[in-house]
Amino acid sequence: MSKANRQPPSVRIMATSFLVIWLVIAAFPFLWTLWGSFKVEGDFFSKANWANALFGTMTQIETGGSFTGAGYHGAWIQEEFWRAALNTTLVCLFVVTVSLTCGTLGGYALARSTHRYAFWFLLFALIFRAMPPITLVSGYLLPFFEWNLWGHLYTTVIVLVALNQPFTLWMLHSFFKNIPQDLDESAMVDGCTRFQAFRHVIIPVMWPGVITTGLFSFLLAYNDFAVTTMLLSKENQTMVPKIASFLGTTQTKGNVMFAVSAVVSATAPLFVMVMFFQRQIVSGLTAGAVKG
Amino acid sequence: MKHSSFFWFVLPSSLLMLAFIAFPIVSVVTQSFYSAHEQVVVEVENCGPFGCKMETSVDQVATAAIREAEPMGKFAGLSIYTDRNHLAFGEVAAAWVRADGLPDFGRSLMNLPFYKALGFTLTYTAVVTPLTIILGFFIAIAVNSVAVALKGPTIFFSLLPMIVTPLVGSLILFWMVDARGILGTGLQWLTDDPTLSVKASTGLMWIMLMVYGIWHAAPFAFVVFYAGLQTVNTDTLESAMVDGATRWERIRFVVLPHLLPLVTFVALIQLMDNFRVFEPIVSFQASAHATSLSYAIFNDLGGETRLLSSAAATSVLTIIGIAILLSPVLVRTWRDFDRK
Incomplete structure (x- = not known):
């Protein structure tokens, strides 16, 4: 460590305590909700004493144990949350595959072309990236109703892929810029066509960038609410609109715990993802920024 | 790269x-x-x-037929833009004449749906963007100066609020600030007011939505700034x-200028994302107190009744807002690019 980075103890203590406070703010809500999802509603929303949620006083009285899986049972089986989970899996899988296929082709071309129109293409992609998805949804509804496309999973997949393209193109474009141009050019000198050079020389070395971009495509599909809630019929709902629909129906029935367990279930895969792909996520977030 | 191969590569x-994206924008503009x-x-x-009476009734068959024949409806010109639910020229003019000073005018403006949404969206964007950048900067500085052991967990837990689905993340916070939740109870205890409820108060609701926005976005700023700090000379x-x-002088005169391009980048992304604030309003069920353009x-x-034209007009106005923001x-x- 260089001398300039050495800290006097007072600064160290201040920085550490600031960080600890931030960590509590960032992590505590998740841990609290995870813990509370195994309690009954009387504990999770406790009128009498907030500590009930910690020790499960009402849960003890109502079920006999300190923990109950009733919320999970109600959400996954009674309210058929498994169906939403299945739909989410399908949507994410196809969105990631299709948008990476189109994105790598386009991103590669944008990185290698020196013409002016490549710049305009990227500029338009940036403008499209700024469009709030919900403004576009109001343009989809009428044609989709007319042509009977509304409500199906594949319509949503295609829409999400399209909304994802501007970001995917920008990201892959900057990754391909980092792959030396000599690589595919020497292949072309040896007699490959442009596509063969891409297929045999670029594809084998592009995976780190593609995986990072794929993670963000996955996040976009997984986290989307505006498109999925407006374009999917009730039986095709994915997890996020399903959770939103719990709020409308379950609050009156007193089954808010269904929503709580569904929320925890939907967060769990993201938790695992951050655990395994932390490095890629960080590199993806900074890819566009640090290089300018 | 040859024109033809470029064309085939970017075609899909x-x-x-x-x-x-492009066609729906056209379709939205037309629909409006x-x-x-x-x-x-x-x-x-x-x-x-x-005896006999004349009665009026709705001819369902004829209505359905005419709607079937022209699904877009009938041409209305700019009238949707100027009606009460959008720019409300008539109401604004009336409020201006009636108003007793500027604050009063502002209050009656906030009763009109479009101005209410615009007011919240702009306030949210203007408050959350700078605070996100400041908080992210301080976290990055702090992480950079603590022991290596704390770095891994900090990055892991900091990523969570950003990665988690906005609807889900805001629901988690919303349940905690419920009057019967832990933060809600804490607030009541702090203010010594057992009837205090975030749900019932417009001011508190606005603050909560913005707190959520900062909580959600600060990690992004942190990660970008932290990466930038690694390259400080x-x-x-x-x-x-x-x-x-x-x-302090070293931070002010060496680190900050180095990070300045990153600040612009984060600010740009945050402006775009904050202007479309939407999910937290659904989760917080805040529509009585705060609505945004997206909402x-x-x-x-x-x-039941999909007001396509009304939505289209609001969409066009939102797109114009984005254009002004991005210009x-x-x-x-x-x-x-021109200079290169």
Whole structure:
């Protein structure tokens, strides 16, 4: 460590305590909700004493144990949350595959072309990236109703892929810029066509960038609410609109715990993802920024 | 790269973006000039034991037929833009005449749905963007100066609020600030007011939504700034130290200028994302206290009667807002490219 980075103890203590406070703010809500999802509603929303949620006083009285899986049972089986989970899996899988296929082709071309129109293409992609998805949804509804496309999973997949393209193109474009141009050019000198050079020389070395971009495509599909809630019929709902629909129906029935367990279930895969792909996520977030 | 190979490589992406981004924009703009057909009303003479009466009723068949024939509705020109739910020229003018000073005018403006949504969206964007950048900067500085052991867990837990689905993340916070949740109870205890409820107060609701926004976005700023801090030139830092610069002066005159391009980048992304604030309003069920432009569109589109034209007009106004917001950036990008 260089001398300039050495800290006097007072600064160290201040920085550490600031960080600890931030960590509590960032992590505590998740841990609290995870813990509370195994309690009954009387504990999770406790009128009498907030500590009930910690020790499960009402849960003890109502079920006999300190923990109950009733919320999970109600959400996954009674309210058929498994169906939403299945739909989410399908949507994410196809969105990631299709948008990476189109994105790598386009991103590669944008990185290698020196013409002016490549710049305009990227500029338009940036403008499209700024469009709030919900403004576009109001343009989809009428044609989709007319042509009977509304409500199906594949319509949503295609829409999400399209909304994802501007970001995917920008990201892959900057990754391909980092792959030396000599690589595919020497292949072309040896007699490959442009596509063969891409297929045999670029594809084998592009995976780190593609995986990072794929993670963000996955996040976009997984986290989307505006498109999925407006374009999917009730039986095709994915997890996020399903959770939103719990709020409308379950609050009156007193089954808010269904929503709580569904929320925890939907967060769990993201938790695992951050655990395994932390490095890629960080590199993806900074890819566009640090290089300018 | 040859023109033809460029064309084939970008074809799939361009088709997708044309069909599902560019075309919908055109379709939204067109739709905003049309309004739904009114119901066809017929008068029928209804004769009963007490004589005959003329009654009006809705001719469902004819209404359905005319709506089927022209699904976009009838041409309405700019009337949707100027009605009460959008720019409300008439109401604004009336409020201006009636108003007793500017604050009063502002209050009556906030009763009009579009201005209410615009007011919250702009306030949210203006408050959350700078605070996110400041908080992210301080976290990055703090992480950079603590022991290596804390770095891994900090990055892991910091990523969570950003990665988690916005709807889900805001629900988690919403349940905690419920009057019966832990933070809600804590607030009541702090203010010594057992009836305090975030749900019932407009001011608290606005603050909660913005707190959520900062909580959600600060990690992004943190990660970008932290990566930038790794590339600060240590030689410059050390020579500044030799010249007698204090810790704060070193941050102010060496680190900050180095991070400035990153600040612009984060600010740009945050402006775009904050302007479309939407999910937290659904989760917090805050529509009585705060609506945003995106929420107004969502509200028009949902429910039994889909108000397509009204949603389209709000969408067009939102897109115009985005264009104004982005124009300085676009002009700069264009100039940079021109110089190259």
